[in-house]
Amino acid sequence: MNVYDVLKERGYIAQATHEEEIRALLAKENVTFYVGFDPTADSLHVGHFLGMMVMAHMQRAGHRPICLIGGGTGTVGDPSGRTDMRQMLTDEIIEHNCNCFKKQMQHFIDFSDGKALIVNNGEWLRKLNYIDLLRDVGPYFSVNRMLAAECYKQRMEKGLTFLEFNYMVMQAYDFMELNRRYNCKMEMGGDDQWSNIIAGVELLRRKYERPAYGLTFTLLTTSEGKKMGKTAKGALWLDPDKTSPYEFYQYWRNVGDTDVKKCLSLLTFLPMDEVNRLGSFEGQKINEAKRVLAYEVTKMVHGEQEAKKAQEAAEAVFGGQGILDNVPSLEVSKKALGGRLLDILVQKKIFASKGEGKRLIQQNGLSLNNEKVSDIDRILNESDFADGFCMLKKGKKKYYRIILLDE
RNA sequence: GGGUAGGUGCCCGAGUGGUUAAAGGGAACAGACUGUAAAUCUGUCACCGUGAGGUUACGAUGGUUCGAAUCCAUCCCUGCCCA
Numbered sequence: 001m002n003v004y005d006v007l008k009e010r011g012y013i014a015q016a017t018h019e020e021e022i023r024a025l026l027a028k029e030n031v032t033f034y035v036g037f038d039p040t041a042d043s044l045h046v047g048h049f050l051g052m053m054v055m056a057h058m059q060r061a062g063h064r065p066i067c068l069i070g071g072g073t074g075t076v077g078d079p080s081g082r083t084d085m086r087q088m089l090t091d092e093i094i095e096h097n098c099n100c101f102k103k104q105m106q107h108f109i110d111f112s113d114g115k116a117l118i119v120n121n122g123e124w125l126r127k128l129n130y131i132d133l134l135r136d137v138g139p140y141f142s143v144n145r146m147l148a149a150e151c152y153k154q155r156m157e158k159g160l161t162f163l164e165f166n167y168m169v170m171q172a173y174d175f176m177e178l179n180r181r182y183n184c185k186m187e188m189g190g191d192d193q194w195s196n197i198i199a200g201v202e203l204l205r206r207k208y209e210r211p212a213y214g215l216t217f218t219l220l221t222t223s224e225g226k227k228m229g230k231t232a233k234g235a236l237w238l239d240p241d242k243t244s245p246y247e248f249y250q251y252w253r254n255v256g257d258t259d260v261k262k263c264l265s266l267l268t269f270l271p272m273d274e275v276n277r278l279g280s281f282e283g284q285k286i287n288e289a290k291r292v293l294a295y296e297v298t299k300m301v302h303g304e305q306e307a308k309k310a311q312e313a314a315e316a317v318f319g320g321q322g323i324l325d326n327v328p329s330l331e332v333s334k335k336a337l338g339g340r341l342l343d344i345l346v347q348k349k350i351f352a353s354k355g356e357g358k359r360l361i362q363q364n365g366l367s368l369n370n371e372k373v374s375d376i377d378r379i380l381n382e383s384d385f386a387d388g389f390c391m392l393k394k395g396k397k398k399y400y401r402i403i404l405l406d407e
Numbered sequence: 408g409g410g411u412a413g414g415u416g417c418c419c420g421a422g423u424g425g426u427u428a429a430a431g432g433g434a435a436c437a438g439a440c441u442g443u444a445a446a447u448c449u450g451u452c453a454c455c456g457u458g459a460g461g462u463u464a465c466g467a468u469g470g471u472u473c474g475a476a477u478c479c480a481u482c483c484c485u486g487c488c489c490a
Contacts (some may be wrong), residue, residue, distance in 0.1 A: 159485060223445095250443080257444050284442045318443050356436085359451060363437040376457065395436070397443050 002027050003061035007217075009272060010265045012054055014191040017201050017214040022186070025213070031063045033186035034178050036121075036171065036193075038070035038078060039097030040089070043239035044104045046229030047190065047220060049301065050266060052108040054188060054217050059109060059116060066117045066184060067105050068174060069098045072125025078171075079164035080151035081192045094122075104238055107301070117182065121174050128173075137173060140206045141199070151195040168199045175200030179212065186213040220266065223258040238301050245302040246328055249310035250397075252294035260289050268296040317399045324389070329401040332380070337404075341373065341380045350394060360394065367393040 004023040007013050016022055025031060035051050037044070044052075055065040074094050089097075102118055109116045146152070146168060152160055175197075178184035187197050197214035204212035220228040229236040229251075236251055237243040255263055261279025264270060270278075270292070278289035291311070299307035309326040316322030330348045342357045351357035358376055360366050366373045369390050384390045385404045392400045 157486080254443060257442095260444090284444095286444075287442060290442095290444080314443080353454065354456090355454065356452090358457090360437065363451065365437045396438090 003058055003063070006057060006061070007054065010057075010275075011262060012050075012057075012217045012266065014216040014218045015194055016216075017198065021211075022213050022215060025185070025211075026061070026063065031186055032066060032178075032182050032184045033058065033063060033188055034066035034068050034175070034184050035188045036068040036070055036073070036174065037101060038074040039094050039101055040074065041235075041237075042097050042100045043237040043242050044101060045235040045237050047227075049108075049238060050217065050220050051188075051190065052105070053267060055116075056108055056269075064114075064116060065109055066119060066178060066182060067101075067109065068178065069101050069118065069120045071095070071098050071120040071122030073121055073167060073170050073174070075122075076167050076170060077164055078167050078196070079155050079160060080167075080196065081154065098122075100239070119178075121170075121177070124177050125170060125173070133169075133173070137169065137176070137203060137207070140203050141169060141172075146199075149195040151192065168196050171196040172200035172203040175212065176203055176207070179204055179208075179210065185211065186215060188215045188217065191216040191219050218266070220263075222256060223262075228255075228259070228263075240302055240306070244328065245298055245306040245310045246313055246326065248301065249294045249298045249307065249314060252297050253290050253314060254397075255290065255293070257286050260286060260293060263297075264289065264293050268293065268300070270296065318397070324391070324401055327391075327399055327401045329403050331403045331405050333405045333407050334382075335407075337380055337382050339380060340376075341368065341378045342376060344380055345392075350392075350400065365395050 002023060004013075004026050035055055037048055037051070055067070059065050071094055074089060074097070075091070098120055105111075105118060111118060146165070147156070149168070151168075152165075155164075171193075175184070175187050187200055189197055194214075194216050197216060201212045201214045204210050222228055231243070231247070231251065233243075235243075236248065240248075252263065252267075261275065264275045264278055265272070268275075278292055281289050294314075295307050295311050298310050302310075312323055313326035313328075316324050317327055330350065332344060332348070336344050342351070342354060342361065345351050346354050346357055351360070357366075361373055361376050361378075364372055364374070368378070368384060369386075370393075382404070385402075388404045390402045390404075392402055394400065
């Protein structure tokens with residue numbers, strides 16, 4: 001089966017510059033393609049993960065992915081679809097973030113034997129000379145058309161700086177450079193990158209009259225059109241230190257019914273038969289599908305062992321039975337006993353402030369060992385612990401195991 | 408550079424001297440209902456305090472005033488129009 005059809009069937013493809021040609025090209029030869037990632041944080045998140053999935057599918061089909069890390073573009077900031085300007089990052093931070101990205105990418109893409117490449121556009125962008133650049137690619141861009149691009153629409157109201165306006169040029173330049181160096185013929189990216197991708201495709205076609213293609217993949221959104229992968233704390237990170245495997249698992253375990261099928265198809269490698277089967281479950285039964293989804297995605301990101309642990313913990317806590325060892329925990333020293341539970345939890349950062357904690361207690365949102373805590377001044381005593389542990393429940397579904405330390 | 412409209416809490420946005428910790432909406436959080444779902448309803452949503460109350464907050468800094476998000480001055484930032 002042609003990868004293009006696989007991608008299409010699984011729902012990845014949003015837009016393509018030359019649908020039939022791309023399909024034919026992918027059937028005919030091993031194509032080098034690239035996806036760019038700007039190092040805006042020190043970890044990839046779920047949105048990037050979707051890109052990884054696309055690349056992995058392509059790689060399995062024999063094509064060669066290039067992960068382009070935006071050490072150069074990251075210094076400018078992509079204005080696409082944003083209402084505000086990105087914060088300027090320092091060179092050190094960008095450097096650090098690039099390294100973090102590289103490490104994480106190894107989990108999803110096979111870089112052995114040149115089967116995939118990872119490059120940083122800082123390598124060439126940072127050396128560019130302004131006049132040379134202008135003369136080199138400037139003539140192939142129409143400002144009129146750039147201004148009309150969808151990605152700047154929101155910015156036309158709030159203001160767009162020249163700095164950011166150039167982002168598109170840089171991205172197009174990247175494609176050209178990768179084409180020169182690696183015979184890269186296709187650029188892929190999230191659908192919000194469409195304008196930027198076309199810019200590169202057109203640059204190559206106009207300047208060199210070379211075939212170049214662009215393809216965008218669906219953005220991960222809920223059935224209501226909201227971005228997926230947002231937690232109360234922000235993004236759903238792939239770095240276990242920023243989002244624990246348990247939290248990660250829980251996120252997927254809790255997706256809305258209407259999004260389960262889409263997630264299975266986009267974020268796992270389960271065969272489509274299975275995706276369709278699981279996705280067709282209704283009512284309570286769909287929980288079975290969510291369980292598979294959460295496990296599969298967690299396994300890919302954090303490994304089988306962590307996925308199992310997360311699943312065990314979740315099921316122990318929500319199912320009432322099982323091993324509680326892997327439930328998120330916090331440690332309390334014996335010295336703290338006799339103090340208010342509220343104060344201890346604020347100190348342990350379970351509550352952002354005392355006010356928040358009080359509110360939660362007053363609203364009946366806190367339980368200790370399955371008993372509602374109704375008294376704000378509830379004291380934490382040794383008798384609350386059995387075998388050195390006690391269970392705390394915050395809100396509807398956040399569980400913590402409190403471990404009593406001797407010290 | 409000139410003119411003009413603005414900068415309010417996580418976001419949008421009302422408020423033009425005291426009754427404003429600041430309407431309304433969204434987001435978020437909690438409760439009920441459920442299936443660890445969605446929808447719905449109810450409540451909460453600056454910080455400290457059990458409470459009374461206190462503290463901090465309306466771009467920044469100074470000032471007028473018994474009292475300012477609201478008035479004045481200077482500065483910074485943004486949109487639009489003109490150059």
